[in-house]
Amino acid sequence: MNENEIQLKVQALVDGELTGREAEELLSRLESDAGLKALHTRLTVVRGLMADAELPRTLPESGDFHWSQISKAIEREERQAKHMARPASGANWLRRWVLPLAGIACLVLVLSLQQTTMPDLEILLGSDHELELSIEDLDVMTFNTGDDNMSVVWLDYSIDLQQDGIDLWLD
Amino acid sequence: MPEELAYSSAEEPQLVQWAKVGDMQAFEELVARYRDRIYVRAYSIMRNETLAVDLSQNAWVKAWQRLEQFHGEASFPTWLSRIVTNLCLDELRRQKRARMDSIEAMEETTGPVENRMEVEAIDPVEGLSRGELRERIDAALAKLSDKHRTVIVLYEFEELEYREIAEKMGTSIGTVMSRLFYARKRLASLLKETLKRDGLIE
Known part of the structure; x- marks a missing residue:
């Protein structure tokens, strides 16, 4: 030692x-x-x-002012804590849930209307039928069989990635 | 709610109970009773009036938020004092991060010659009131570095044990002992100088 x-x-x-x-x-x-x-x-x-050598001192501001500062800080912190813990407000709730649900409902409605109006477009479909659509880069073929209640949709989408890659690189 | 008069005459445990259930007036009464004491502890550590006031206010806000955690193991002012002390230590750590503390580090590790520390002998001072002596001790404390003053305040005024100080300061017990020894040595030396200058000792 x-x-x-x-x-x-x-x-x-x-x-x-x-x-x-x-x-x-x-x-x-x-x-x-x-x-x-x-x-x-x-x-x-x-x-x-x-021992007992700590010099006594008085707060260099009035007691009332000191308390007012403390109570303001407490109120401010409590407001912040409430704000953090508060559930979503009515407007937030509307924005978060109602609008997306309304959008989905509209989409469903449009799709169902489209289905019901299909005969008006004078596309008469038999019990077994095929539809085929072909545009550049995209081929769509559907096959519907009434007996089995089954529809097959065939999508063929091809793109020349190599060509795109070269174009991008050249750009 | 108790009447206005009841707050000023209520016992401290009763005020604490009222405050715990959200009675701000009871808490205001507690602030009125202990604000100076909390400020003194903050000032003893920080040695800066503005900081000490701010940290005292923060301590009261924290106390209000944590009243549920106060179960009366220590007295209410002791519990408050711990809160303000912790806030002061956090502030000192923040300040330390913001500046280089190399001079103080050197003071503690200057090697074996400095490690052999002589503590000045101070004879009991005749003709000096306790208040006057306190003022001289306070002036000497102000001249210590943050680390050494803090360890003195925590040990002598806050009455913590070595182990508790080490935990609070995030250091080893050995470092606490070393800082305390150095702080006392320096205090004795500063005090002797002051008393000699004032002609109170030869």
Whole structure:
């Protein structure tokens, strides 16, 4: 144990942080070591001086003003906490749920109207039929069988990726 | 709600109970009773009036928000004091991050010669009132570095143990002991200088 460590142990003894056998050993060492004994005494005096040495002070602003600042801060924090915890407002709820649902309902309605108006377009479909559409890059073929209540839709979409890649790179 | 008069004459535990159920007037009474004490603790650590006021206010706001967590293991002012102390330590950490602290680091690791620290002997001072001595100690505390002053405040005024100080300061018990020793040595030296200058000791 070096000298500094012993000094810190003496301090721990003064502070009551050293107990048991360690404390007893150090106490007996103090009896035979005048230097350590002197350190123990000086540290005890400094501790004594520090007891109840915190200088009393008065808040440098009026009590009313101090409280007003505290109460304002509390209100502000509570408002923020409520805002964070509050469920979505009526407008938010409308935006989040009603509008998308209304959109889907409209889509379903349009699709169902399209289905019912198909005969008006004078496309008369038999029980088994095929429809075929072919445009550049896209082929669509549907096959419907009334007996099995089954429709098959065949989509063939091809694109020359390599060509596109070259074009993009050239751009 | 109790009447206005009831707040000023109510016992502290009763005020705390009222405050816990949201009674702001009871809390205001608690603030009135302990605001100076909380400010003093903040000032002892920070040594800056504006910061000490701000941190005291923050401590009261935190206390209001955490009143449910106060179960009376320590007294209410002790609990409050812990809150403001923690806020001060956070502020010191924030300040430390914002600047280099190399000078203080050097002070603590200057090697074996400096490690052999002599503590000045201070004889009991005759003819000096407790108040006058406090003022001199306060002036000496102001001259310590943040680290050394904080460890003194936490040990001597906040009455924490080495282990608790180490936890709060995020350091080892050995470092706490070393800082405390250095702080006391420096305090004794500063105090002796002051007392000599004032002709109170030879």
